[in-house]
Amino acid sequence: MWCASCLASACAGCTCNLCASALSAISRRSARLAYCGLFAASLVLSFLMRQFATPLLKQIPWINTFDYTQPDEWFQMNAVLRVSLGNFLFFAIFALMMIGVKDQNDRRDAWHHGGWIAKIVVWVVLIVLMFCVPNVVITIYEVLSKFGSGLFLLVQVVMLLDFTNNWNDSWIEKDEQKWEIALLVVTVVCYLSTFAFSGLLFTWFNPSGHDCGLNVFFITMTIILAFAFAIIALHPQVNGSVMTASVISVYCAYLCYTSLSSEPDDYACNGLHRHSKQVSMSALILGMLTTVLSVVYSAVRAGSSTTFLSPPSSPRSAMLLTGWTSAASDSSELMDVGWTTVWVRICTEWATAALYIWTLGKRNTANIGHIVLNLGS
Incomplete structure (x- = not known):
């Protein structure tokens, strides 16, 4: 018995030391990626709370304050919003603490790179405390988070534009035939994917026997935008690239698909209504993936700069898991x-199309990253 107790204590001590060493190594190499890891963890936690926390929230009196039976969807969204608020407060506090930090000589810079065990404890405590606040606080945060989520969507578009332009420029600078062929292959594949996918959208979201003019308008606009991107990029007075235009075209087609697939289950023009649960879950996973990737990319690109692109917390993860609907509304059980x-x-x-066309003219004097930093200043 004594041996087992000693062995358990030794294992616990080794585990703590190992975790501390790992956190210290991460902070030395890149605090930015560690912050992104916390953000990704908040997404996973939000998803788990949405799926499994409803019975627990029903037992908390200051959350379940209704005289009538509230649908499970209300508790699911409430759980997501509370996790999101705790995560937002954590990053907002550290962002405020770093205001005015110019270089590593500032004493506060050590707070940014070190103390990860304490930071994780604070992160956990803040999230737990959010389940102790009254519902009115969550309602106010829900309204504010919709505006923040809209802003983050635009930032995500900027990240895509920055990434595709850097990708294109890096291959052109190599000045080798194989990279030129690679650019051509990527361009052709992206455009073929755009038009083939648009054809599928006509099949899925314009079923025969129904007046689906709105869906047809959305899909047609996507095809027109794809052609417009190529024409403008090839204009002699524009410093553009057809490869970048093709990538943006694919992204616009993807946004059109996610938009149409989010139409209500009982809408006759939604041809995927029989697979609505699978479509909703796949859209959620893709949305979470793109959110995490954009946050990681913005962290790597913006780094320690004090611009609005530095990635604290994104309220979009509340909105991804609540479908941009109100917690007080009678929504379906499907996400997004x-x-x-x-x-x-x-x-x-x-907005992606407008921003891309606008930046084409600006690339003559600056890259996309500099343009965006100027917008944020």
């Missing part, structure tokens, strides 16, 4: 489904 989601995503597609 509803007309609000449809219009948010289709407007994001159009």
